[in-house]
Amino acid sequence: xxxxxxxxxxxxxxFLAVLAMGVVLAVRPWFPPVGSDHGRGVQRMLVYTLGATxxxxxxxxxxxxxxxxxxxxxxxxxxxRLSGRRERWLALAPALLMAxxxxxxxxxxxxxxxxTYYGIPPEDALTVEVTGRQFFWVVRYPGPDGRFGRxxxxxxxxxxxxxxxxxxxxxxxDVVLLNELHVPVGRPVRILLRSLDIIHSLCLREFRVKxxxxxGMTISVWFTPRMTGTFEIACNHVCGLGHYRMRGFLYVEExxxxxxxxxxxxxxxxx
Amino acid sequence: xxxxxxxxxTRYVFSQDHKVIGLQYYFTAMFMALVGGLLxxxxxxxxxxxxxxxxxxxxxxxxxxxxxxxxxxxxLALVTMHGTIMVFFVISFALIxxxxxxxxxxxxxxxxxxxxxxxxxxxxxxxxxxxxMLASFWVEGGPAASAWWAYPPLSAVKEAxxxxxxxxxxxxxxxxxxxxxxxMGGLNFVTxxxxxxxxxxxxxxxxxxxxxxxxxxxxxxLAFPPLTAAAILLLFDRELGTSFFLPTGLxxxxxVLSHQxxxxxxxQHLFWxxxxxxxxxxxxxxxxxxxxxxxxxIRKPVFGYRVSVLALWAIGFLSMIVWGHHMxxxxxxxxxxxxxxxxxLAITVPFTVVAFNMLASLWGARFRFRTPLLFVLxxxxxxxTGGLGGLFxxxxxxxxxxxxxxxxxGHFHYMIGWVTLFGIFAGTYYWFPKIFGRFMDETLxxxxxWLSFLGAYAVFLPMHFLGFSGxxxxxxxxxxxxxxxxxxxxxxxITFGAFLLFAAQLVFLWNFFWSLRRGRxxxxxxxxxxxxxxxxxxxxxxxxxxxxxLPVVYRGPYEYGPGxxxxxxxxxxxxxxx
Numbered sequence: 001x002x003x004x005x006x007x008x009x010x011x012x013x014x015f016l017a018v019l020a021m022g023v024v025l026a027v028r029p030w031f032p033p034v035g036s037d038h039g040r041g042v043q044r045m046l047v048y049t050l051g052a053t054x055x056x057x058x059x060x061x062x063x064x065x066x067x068x069x070x071x072x073x074x075x076x077x078x079x080x081r082l083s084g085r086r087e088r089w090l091a092l093a094p095a096l097l098m099a100x101x102x103x104x105x106x107x108x109x110x111x112x113x114x115x116t117y118y119g120i121p122p123e124d125a126l127t128v129e130v131t132g133r134q135f136f137w138v139v140r141y142p143g144p145d146g147r148f149g150r151x152x153x154x155x156x157x158x159x160x161x162x163x164x165x166x167x168x169x170x171x172x173x174d175v176v177l178l179n180e181l182h183v184p185v186g187r188p189v190r191i192l193l194r195s196l197d198i199i200h201s202l203c204l205r206e207f208r209v210k211x212x213x214x215x216g217m218t219i220s221v222w223f224t225p226r227m228t229g230t231f232e233i234a235c236n237h238v239c240g241l242g243h244y245r246m247r248g249f250l251y252v253e254e255x256x257x258x259x260x261x262x263x264x265x266x267x268x269x270x271x
Numbered sequence: 272x273x274x275x276x277x278x279x280x281t282r283y284v285f286s287q288d289h290k291v292i293g294l295q296y297y298f299t300a301m302f303m304a305l306v307g308g309l310l311x312x313x314x315x316x317x318x319x320x321x322x323x324x325x326x327x328x329x330x331x332x333x334x335x336x337x338x339x340x341x342x343x344x345x346x347l348a349l350v351t352m353h354g355t356i357m358v359f360f361v362i363s364f365a366l367i368x369x370x371x372x373x374x375x376x377x378x379x380x381x382x383x384x385x386x387x388x389x390x391x392x393x394x395x396x397x398x399x400x401x402x403x404m405l406a407s408f409w410v411e412g413g414p415a416a417s418a419w420w421a422y423p424p425l426s427a428v429k430e431a432x433x434x435x436x437x438x439x440x441x442x443x444x445x446x447x448x449x450x451x452x453x454x455m456g457g458l459n460f461v462t463x464x465x466x467x468x469x470x471x472x473x474x475x476x477x478x479x480x481x482x483x484x485x486x487x488x489x490x491x492x493l494a495f496p497p498l499t500a501a502a503i504l505l506l507f508d509r510e511l512g513t514s515f516f517l518p519t520g521l522x523x524x525x526x527v528l529s530h531q532x533x534x535x536x537x538x539q540h541l542f543w544x545x546x547x548x549x550x551x552x553x554x555x556x557x558x559x560x561x562x563x564x565x566x567x568x569i570r571k572p573v574f575g576y577r578v579s580v581l582a583l584w585a586i587g588f589l590s591m592i593v594w595g596h597h598m599x600x601x602x603x604x605x606x607x608x609x610x611x612x613x614x615x616l617a618i619t620v621p622f623t624v625v626a627f628n629m630l631a632s633l634w635g636a637r638f639r640f641r642t643p644l645l646f647v648l649x650x651x652x653x654x655x656t657g658g659l660g661g662l663f664x665x666x667x668x669x670x671x672x673x674x675x676x677x678x679x680x681g682h683f684h685y686m687i688g689w690v691t692l693f694g695i696f697a698g699t700y701y702w703f704p705k706i707f708g709r710f711m712d713e714t715l716x717x718x719x720x721w722l723s724f725l726g727a728y729a730v731f732l733p734m735h736f737l738g739f740s741g742x743x744x745x746x747x748x749x750x751x752x753x754x755x756x757x758x759x760x761x762x763x764x765i766t767f768g769a770f771l772l773f774a775a776q777l778v779f780l781w782n783f784f785w786s787l788r789r790g791r792x793x794x795x796x797x798x799x800x801x802x803x804x805x806x807x808x809x810x811x812x813x814x815x816x817x818x819x820x821l822p823v824v825y826r827g828p829y830e831y832g833p834g835x836x837x838x839x840x841x842x843x844x845x846x847x848x849x
Contacts, residue, residue, distance in 0.1 A: 007640035011648060018652060018728055025732065030739035032754065045668045046739075053659035060630065060655040067633040068648065076635050078833060084577075090631065091575045091582075095623035102616040102662050110668035111609060117671075118605035134431070134523070153520035153527045163522070196522045198425050199535060201600070201675060205741040205754065210671055214535055214602045215424060216518025232752050236675040238418050238745035240425060240432045241344035245751050 008072020015065035022057055026050060032206045035227035035252070039208030041113030048109055052101040056094075121222035125188035128181065131162050132193075132200030132213040135242030137233060138162050139181045143173030143267055153196065162196070164268055173267040179248035181233060183225055184258035190222040201237035204250055212237055225252045277814075285395070287387035288814045292394050293373030294706070299401060300365035301780070306405070307356040308773050310349045317341050317349075319759075319766035321748040334413055344433045346747040347416035351434070352404070354419030355442065358549070359449050360401055362691045366556050367491075368397070368456050370698050371484045373706065375460060377805035378481050380469025380822050382815045385462040393455035400448030407441040415442035418745065420546065423516035423538050427508045430523040440509065443502050450495050450502075457495075460488035469804070471824035475577065476841065478803050478828040482580050483559030486587045487552040493591065494548040501541035508533070539601055543594035550687045551590040555583060557694025558625060558654075561647045563828070564697045565629070567801040568644035569636035570837050572829040575628040582621035582628075589618045599667045600674050608667045615665035626654050637837075641799075642716030646697035649724045650690055657685025660735060675745075678738025681731045689727045696723070696779065703783075704798050708810050709790030715782040722775030729768030733761055802840045803828050 034043045082090070129148060131138040138161045142148045149171020155163035161178065164171045183189045193202055195213035203210045204223075211221050233248035253261065277286075286292060313335075316325070324339030335345040372390065376383055384390045407414035416434025417426035425431050426439055464477070464485045477485075504515040508530070516538045517530035562573050573579075595603060595611035629651050638644070660682035663669045673679065696719070703711050737758055742749060749755045749762060797806040805812070807822050822842045830839040 004638055004640055007645075008638060011640075011645070014724065015652060018656075018732075021728065021732060022656070025736050028736070030736045032741060042668055042672050045666065046663070046672060049663050049666065049669050053662050057655060057659055060626075061652065063630055064633070064648070064652060064655075067630075067636065068638070071633065071636045072638050072640070075637050087575050088578055091578050091624045091627050094627050095620045098623045099617070099620045102619045102666070103613060105662075106609075106612050106616055106666050106668075110612065110666055114605065114609065114668050114671075153522045156522045156527070157525060196520070197428075198431055199422055199601075203675075203741070203743070208672055210600055210674060212601050215521055216534065217536075217602050219602045232754055234741070234743055234752060236743045238347065238425070241342075241347065241416075241747075243347070243745055244343065244747040244749075247751060 004072050008068050011072075012065040012069035015061045015068065019058060019061040019065070022061075023054075026054060033227065034206070034208065035231075036207040036209070036223040036225055038113050038117050038223055039206075041109070041116075042208040045105065045109050045113065048105055052105065056098065117221055117223070119222075121190040121220075122188045125190040125222055126183060127190045127192065128183070129162075129192040129194065130181065130202055130213070132195040132198075132202065132235065132239070132246075133161065134197050134240050135235070135246040136161075137179050137181070137202070137235075137246070137248045139177045139179075139248075141175040141262065141265075142170075143175055145170055145173055149174050156196065160268075166269070172269050175262070175265045176268045177265070179233070180251070181248060182251045182253060182258055182261055184255040185225050185228045185252050187255065188222055188224045190220060193219045193221065198239040199237050200235050200239045200246065203234045203236040204231065205234065206231050207250075210236055228252045228254065285391060287383070287391045289372045289376050289384045289387065289390060290706075290812060290814075292390050293369050293371070295394050296364045296372060296397070297369035299397070300361045300369060301783075303356050303360040303364065303401065304776075305780075307353050307361055308776060310353040310356070312769060312773055313341070314346070314349050314353060315766040315769040317346055317747065318749060319763045321750055334409075341747075343747040344416055345413060347418070347432065347745060348413045348434050348438070350745060351416050351418050351421075351442075352408075352414050355415075355446075356404065358419060358553070358687065359446070360404065362553050362687060362695075363449075363453065364397070365695050366553060366560075366691055367484065367487060368393070368453070370480070370556065370560065370695070370702075371456070371460055371488075374702070374805060375463055375481055375484055376467070377808060377812060377816055378478050378803055379464060379467060379472055380804050380824065381463060381467035382817070382821070384459045385467055386459050389455050390459050393452045393459065396448055396455065397452035400445045400452065403441045403445035403448065407438045407445070410437040410441065412436035412438055414438040420539075420542055421505070422542075423505060423508065423535050424521060427505060427516055428521065428523065428528065429509070430526070440506070443506050443509075446502055447499065450499050453491055454495060457488040457491045460484055461492065469821045469824060472804075472841075475580070476824055476827050479559040479562035479573075479576070479579065480556065481559070483555040483583060486583055487555050490548045490552050490587050490590065494545040494552075497541045498545035501538055505538065536598070536601060536603060539598050539603075540594070543597045544591075547594040547597065548587075548590045550683070551586060553687050553691050555586070557650065557691045558583070558629070560694045560698045561629060561650050562632075563803065564643045564701045565632060565647045566829050566831055567799045567838070568639045568641055568647075569633060570639070570831045571632070571635055571637065572831055573628065574631040574634070575624075576827065576829060579625050579628045582624040585621035586618060586625070589614065589621070593618065593665075596665055596667075596670070599670045605667075612665060612667040616662070618665070619662065622658060626651070626658060629654070641700075642711070642713060642720060643697045643701035645717065645720040645724075646693045646700065649720065649727075650693040650697065652724075653685050653690045653693065653727065656732065657682060657690060660685065673738050675743055676738035677734040677742045677744065680744055681734030681738065684731045684734070685727070689723075689731070693723075696720075699783070701799070702805070703786065703790075704793040705805055705808075705810055705812070707787055707790070708793050709786055710793065710798070711786040711790055712782050715778055715785075719775055719778045719782065722771060722778065726768055726772035726775055730765050730772055733765055737761055797840075800836075800838050802826075802830060802838055804841055807840065807842055
């Protein structure tokens, strides 16, 4: 029957075209460069998963194209029926392989990096507090005393974006900036993430850092930047009509430049 | 049961016939799909040409535009309503309430659902939900704009976004009606499948469509109540000043809110406790329909029927305990994240079994390439592509990078978008002759398939890779960031694809309504030479389904292949061994 052959061939070609489209897209350089230690682990996880899923994607579409093509060109008279036992094993084998690849990836490649990222940072880490608000980021350094001053929501004003309490001596030397995060290269950076209104999400794309900022919580993540330059900070979680422009900048600098920059910043002194 | 002369009202409006109710749901879904699809086109216009002015669109939708340009808050409202409408008022309606109602009694050999009145009530409870959702487009501040997941504080605090006014309240009420309706339907489905199977229809002779509807209904009954509770608590937070989801010290402008001690994460747990099973609630019936539609067009038994049923149960069970994979970076305890990652990837085992069985069914197929089969084959490809994307997102570490990016958008549009839609289309082309007594047009059907298949790949495959580049979701203007500027051509390409995809659906609608009046008339009750019981009923089936006694079942649903004829209906007695 001719109609059958034409349809079979067209479908087989379409499945091969999908396969080709997937491969052509997947080999393009989509990812930004990796700029942090744990980021290499994240990237390894992504590339591994791309390989493992790519294998199944290719085999699956090859099988689909082959079967649709073959059985529409040369229909078989009789299909040998399998015993229930063989049928079960045939169905289970690819599933077990998939589970091995997936769970193996999670446990061997994923878990250690995940644990580090959320774990306790090294002693020498620089601690910075980042607070999300509609629609800007407030960045706070503890100042020379190394302690963050007390804050209170009641004190939040346009000129006091996190509500620092001037009565607390530790607060008076804190450095407060908007949409601007400076960190030294090569030194662990610990970010204490907060929000005062909506759930935001801090994304440092090149450093493979992404974390929701949740009102009522202070969440700690850390990373070690290995690449200097200026990078964009993006809010990743829908937070209101200005979500799309909740943009900041991350400056990763040589340690000396960073120290000098920090020393030049006027501390917040209060009224 | 058989009224002497049903009036127009009892026959078409307040009918208790499961078939009429199924069609009511189906047509409602069709209308809502047009609304949801148009919203998607507006979203795509904005993403391809941000900042462009469309004065003629402003005349159509004055509240959404300002100076000819779409407003940012309206963009979020479009995204929110597109998601809500498509998930709950299109896919759930058409696939579960529509096909489920129409097919379950016919496929198990029952005259109707166990509770016909409850069934009617279920539809008429869903209608106010639809009306509330639609009404919210005309209220001050516009419809809800806190995304389909409605995370507080965005959905709880009126100062947070214009759509968080009356629009959000109507959204919550609309959802409450939807859930009430879905629960009534689910109770009915479960009871009917358990109690009203005809003589000989043992559980392992049920067609996959019935199995999947049954499992989905159980999942829905278990998973929806927490969302109902959460929606009520959220209404309390909004209207009565309680603090279930709102912590101490929220600041808007210079104003500190008086809420104290609540947790935004609590909502996320309650929402995803439904939200994750919900995607399986939608996918499973599409897979069930795929098995049943496939068999008559490959003229052989589907591969591994029993194994597939068991695997579907495993998927259903596991889907209830993995909701946390939507919350890896939400601030939830990271240890819990790893538990959810291991659990989520465990789903790959049963899911691969089912996907493999669909694929393996094609071995030795004697193809009849009619439109319904084409949609099943397309669906198998989507299940592969979309399902594999799940491996990136189920894993906490790779999800950390891809969370809230277009990778997620691409992934779920395959799974709960196009897998389920292809299930609906396959089912529509397949059962249309039984339902309406006419065939849909084959040529238009094939045009519809090819445009949809290629369109879905053009639109949603590239989205995965935009996610690799870090393009985030819910972005009104993707040119604000330098790193997104290079993706503009891709966004335009996707938008062209989306218009193609929408045009393809217009072909379907034209075909559907044209064929209702003009389609080739069905001359036999079993035009596809299929085995399942619905084909033994008259065309179209009358109220009560079979005028005479109920059919008796002697075999499983997939006995196709060489023999005296190449199919053996479930009602054909098994010859007694000598």
